[in-house]
Amino acid sequence: MTTLAPTGAKSQLGSTTKKSFGKTPDGQPVDLYVLTNKNGSEVSITNYGGTVVSLKVPDRSGKIADVVLGYDNVEGYAEGKSYFGAIVGRYGNRIGHAQFVLDGKTYTLAKNNGENSLHGGVNGFNKAVWTAKTLSSKDGQSLELSYLSKDGEEGFPGNLKVTVIYTLTDDNALRIEYSATTDKKTVVNLTNHSYFNLAGQGSGDILGHLLTIEADKFTPVDSGLIPTGELRDVVDTPFDFRKPTAIGARINQDDQQLKLGGGYDHNLVLRRPAGSGESLAARVVEATTGRVMEVWTTEPGVQFYTGNFLDGKSAGKGGATYPKRSAFCLETQHFPDSPNQPKFPSVVLNPGQRYHTVTTYKFSVEK
Numbered sequence: 275m276t277t278l279a280p281t282g283a284k285s286q287l288g289s290t291t292k293k294s295f296g297k298t299p300d301g302q303p304v305d306l307y308v309l310t311n312k313n314g315s316e317v318s319i320t321n322y323g324g325t326v327v328s329l330k331v332p333d334r335s336g337k338i339a340d341v342v343l344g345y346d347n348v349e350g351y352a353e354g355k356s357y358f359g360a361i362v363g364r365y366g367n368r369i370g371h372a373q374f375v376l377d378g379k380t381y382t383l384a385k386n387n388g389e390n391s392l393h394g395g396v397n398g399f400n401k402a403v404w405t406a407k408t409l410s411s412k413d414g415q416s417l418e419l420s421y422l423s424k425d426g427e428e429g430f431p432g433n434l435k436v437t438v439i440y441t442l443t444d445d446n447a448l449r450i451e452y453s454a455t456t457d458k459k460t461v462v463n464l465t466n467h468s469y470f471n472l473a474g475q476g477s478g479d480i481l482g483h484l485l486t487i488e489a490d491k492f493t494p495v496d497s498g499l500i501p502t503g504e505l506r507d508v509v510d511t512p513f514d515f516r517k518p519t520a521i522g523a524r525i526n527q528d529d530q531q532l533k534l535g536g537g538y539d540h541n542l543v544l545r546r547p548a549g550s551g552e553s554l555a556a557r558v559v560e561a562t563t564g565r566v567m568e569v570w571t572t573e574p575g576v577q578f579y580t581g582n583f584l585d586g587k588s589a590g591k592g593g594a595t596y597p598k599r600s601a602f603c604l605e606t607q608h609f610p611d612s613p614n615q616p617k618f619p620s621v622v623l624n625p626g627q628r629y630h631t632v633t634t635y636k637f638s639v640e641k
């Protein structure tokens with residue numbers, strides 16, 4: 275294990291260490307970076323997929339628990355199909371019929387989700403080995419990850435240079451800053467796919483977590499989970515999380531959209547105030563531990579997913595199992611299928627422009 279950033283008492287300054295996380299199936303060595311802040315909160319990130327492997331934060335009595343699902347080693351991530359903790363790209367979420375048109379040219383992607391493309395294709399950014407560099411940051415410990423997605427990779431045009439900076443701040447927030455530039459017109463939609471359980475990973479279902487989402491509308495989907503194009507009011511639907519509501523309160527209601535998703539697996543349209551900074555997207559409270567997580571973002575949407583496809587079969591960290599609905603995701607993003615939906619906010623990136631988005635997961639406790 276190597277100590278990389280500020281030496282000195284961990285409890286006062288925070289630190290970053292690096293250790294081996296094994297080898298990818300094609301033999302590339304990858305590492306695990308452990309960022310600790312001055313309060314003893316800790317995030318572990320591997321440069322395989324830019325993945326958040328663990329995230330340890332205190333409960334109301336100061337007890338630390340790991341609140342994200344994951345695997346103990348790189349093999350788990352290489353074989354896994356759930357995108358635990360990963361950076362998802364080049365296009366997070368679905369592109370209908372696995373194709374889109376830019377300037378009259380049709381680009382064809384792999385159909386890796388029924389008829390559609392999901393999360394960047396067969397070998398998305400979650401399977402890439404990123405270049406890692408520790409950075410000094412004024413408010414915590416940072417890790418910079420970069421990746422060059424080559425022109426034509428997974429069918430997308432343009433050499434895309436991507437940088438993701440993770441910062442664990444001294445006030446228990448995990449900030450993720452995504453940047454990208456291209457040499458040809460392309461589409462980009464990056465997110466992080468952490469699965470949260472604020473009572474601790476492997477500790478049962480998340481149906482009792484209280485959720486608030488700052489959204490008045492959502493994007494209903496068809497049977498392939500592709501948005502129909504409608505922005506539907508959440509009023510009188512199970513998608514109304516404008517006031518704190520248990521995730522499980524309405525999840526089994528006889529509702530066509532919930533049936534299509536097998537639970538919640540939908541993009542909500544965030545109520546974003548004017549301006550370019552981050553705004554509050556969602557707040558989650560777990561009453562037994564008092565843990566609270568707020569999600570702040572510059573993005574217009576968030577995919578709320580209740581782990582409907584988890585089946586408890588593969589072994590997770592420390593032998594934990596992850597059955598259906600044992601975690602939730604709040605994936606900040608542009609809306610699914612935006613390349614084919616002219617009325618949705620644009621995901622096109624041109625040469626000379628810089629893609630730049632920020633999302634922060636802030637942890638605290640309620641008494």
Ligand code: BGC
Pocket residue numbers: 355356357367393499539540577579583605
């Ligand atoms: C999607 C789900 C999918 C999950 C894991 C989510 O972003 O909306 O449908 O099962 O990712 O791939």
